[in-house]
Structure formats: structure tokens, C-alpha cells
Amino acid sequence: MVQDIPSTVELRLPSKLGFEKVAMQTAAGVARLMGFPDERVDDLKTAVAEACINAIEHGNRFDERLSIGIVLSMEDGELEVKILDSGSGPHKKVHAPDIDRKMHGDEEARGMGMFLMQALVDEAEWTQTPLGGGCVRLMIRLDKEEE
Amino acid sequence: MTMQPQLITRVHVDQAKAGDGSPIGVLRFSGDITSTSRDVLFGGYAEVPATTRKLVFDFSKVEYLNSSGIALVIELLMAANKADRKVQSFGLSPHFQKVFIMVGLNKYTHLQADEATACAAFVD
Numbered sequence: 001m002v003q004d005i006p007s008t009v010e011l012r013l014p015s016k017l018g019f020e021k022v023a024m025q026t027a028a029g030v031a032r033l034m035g036f037p038d039e040r041v042d043d044l045k046t047a048v049a050e051a052c053i054n055a056i057e058h059g060n061r062f063d064e065r066l067s068i069g070i071v072l073s074m075e076d077g078e079l080e081v082k083i084l085d086s087g088s089g090p091h092k093k094v095h096a097p098d099i100d101r102k103m104h105g106d107e108e109a110r111g112m113g114m115f116l117m118q119a120l121v122d123e124a125e126w127t128q129t130p131l132g133g134g135c136v137r138l139m140i141r142l143d144k145e146e147e
Numbered sequence: 148m149t150m151q152p153q154l155i156t157r158v159h160v161d162q163a164k165a166g167d168g169s170p171i172g173v174l175r176f177s178g179d180i181t182s183t184s185r186d187v188l189f190g191g192y193a194e195v196p197a198t199t200r201k202l203v204f205d206f207s208k209v210e211y212l213n214s215s216g217i218a219l220v221i222e223l224l225m226a227a228n229k230a231d232r233k234v235q236s237f238g239l240s241p242h243f244q245k246v247f248i249m250v251g252l253n254k255y256t257h258l259q260a261d262e263a264t265a266c267a268a269f270v271d
Contacts, residue, residue, distance in 0.1 A: 018152025
């Protein structure tokens with residue numbers, strides 16, 4: 001009997017802004033192979049890019065000696081993307097941006113990444129790796145009508 | 148030698164006219180809008196004559212926009228708001244129209260279907 005083993009794709013990227021594009025294009029390629037429609041692929045691309053940017057900026061603090069890991073796992077119509085860094089995980093909670101406060105300078109214009117990740121994928125979770133690094137887990141699922 | 152990823156932002160400033168003949172400054176963004184885009188974006192904004200009260204943001208040639216880039220768009224809108232300038236936008240993909248609405252940006256710049264609609268949308 002053939003076991004149903006999840007397929008995985010792994011990347012390791014430098015902690016430099018711009019390399020998140022490699023992760024988002026890879027995630028898009030895998031999602032298209034699985035049959036996700038363009039709208040979901042675009043959602044995933046933005047979520048993956050934001051997770052990578054946070055990993056580079058806040059997790060690895062732009063330390064070029066460190067890399068970020070991206071693990072894409074495909075199983076039963078689900079695509080899970082883990083973004084791993086050497087930080088200690090997020091110390092902020094996800095909050096919806098308040099555009100009026102931003103426009104009046106009462107809230108930083110930046111700081112929407114975690115909100116976008118949570119809003120654009122089916123599941124977004126911030127954890128720590130067993131070795132103490134930061135990990136963001138994103139998941140999108142094929143709806144039955146998309147399969 | 149380490150490789151530096153290329154993130155390139157361009158802004159081309161054009162002028163159009165509103166229905167009442169008043170000038171519109173059209174900022175045509177292209178390439179990437181990210182945290183590294185500040186000087187280029189605000190440089191383009193500064194090219195618009197101070198007397199121009201109507202602005203159109205053209206996103207149709209933007210290839211990559213992330214949350215740091217959206218934050219800079221917010222800062223441009225703050226600058227426009229302070230100067231009592233109205234801003235219409237067009238050319239966003241359906242995905243980024245959705246993202247702009249998610250973060251509430253459509254309250255400060257109307258998202259129009261195309262340039263003609265954006266220029267016609269100024270009511271005074």
C-alpha cells in the first residue's frame with residue numbers, strides 16, 4: 001500500500017528585503033499546481049511576503065549571517081506554509097488597522113503585516129520552533145467547489 | 148560579494164485636466180512599492196505644483212506592493228490631506244483593491260476603474 005505522505009518544498013533565503021519575492025513566487029507556483037484559483041493565489045502571495053518581511057526585519061533583525069526558512073507542505077487540498085526565523089516570535093497581538101488614527105498620526109502608518117496575513121489566509125498562527133526560533137504558520141484550503 | 152535584490156520604484160508625474168478645467172497631478176507609480184520607496188514617492192509628490200489641488204494615483208504599472216509600501220501610500224495621503232488635496236486612485240489589481248478596502252484606505256482615496264473615471268470623479 002502506498003502511504004499518503006505530504007509533499008514538501010523547502011527554501012532557505014537570505015535575510016535581505018527583496019528575497020521575500022522568491023518565497024511568494026514559489027508559494028504561488030505550488031498553489032497553482034494544487035489548483036487554487038488566482039484570487040487565493042494572490043492572497044497567499046501577499047501573506048507569505050508579509051511573513052517573510054517580518055522574519056527578516058523582526059525575527060532576524062536584518063542579520064545577513066542568518067537565513068529564513070520556508071517550508072511548503074501539500075496534503076489533501078491544504079497548503080501549509082511555515083516561515084521560520086531565528087527570533088523569539090512576535091511580541092505583538094494582531095490588531096486591525098484604524099485608518100483614521102493612522103491618517104491623523106495617532107497610529108503608525110506601518111504595522112499591517114500580521115493583520116493582512118490573518119485576513120488573507122484560512123489560518124495564521126504565530127509559534128516558536130522547538131529550538132526557540134520564530135515560526136509563522138499559514139494555511140489555505142481548497143474549497144470543495146475548487147477541487 | 149553579497150547579492151543585493153533589486154527593488155525599483157519609479158514615479159512619473161503627468162498633468163491632466165478636470166471637467167472644470169482645473170489641473171490634476173497624475174502620479175504614475177511603477178515597479179515596486181516597498182519600504183525602500185519613500186524618497187522616490189515623495190520626490191514625485193513634490194514635483195506636483197503646490198497650487199494643484201487634485202491628484203490621481205496610477206497604480207496600473209505597480210508590480211509589487213507590500214504593507215510597508217501601503218504605509219507609504221498612507222503617508223502620501225496624509226500629506227495630501229494636510230494640503231487640502233483630493234486624491235483619486237486607479238489601476239489597482241482586484242487583489243489590491245480588496246487589500247486597500249481591508250485597511251480602510253478607500254475612505255481617503257476613491258478606487259476608480261480607470262484614468263478617465265478617476266479624472267471625472269472630482270466634483271469641485
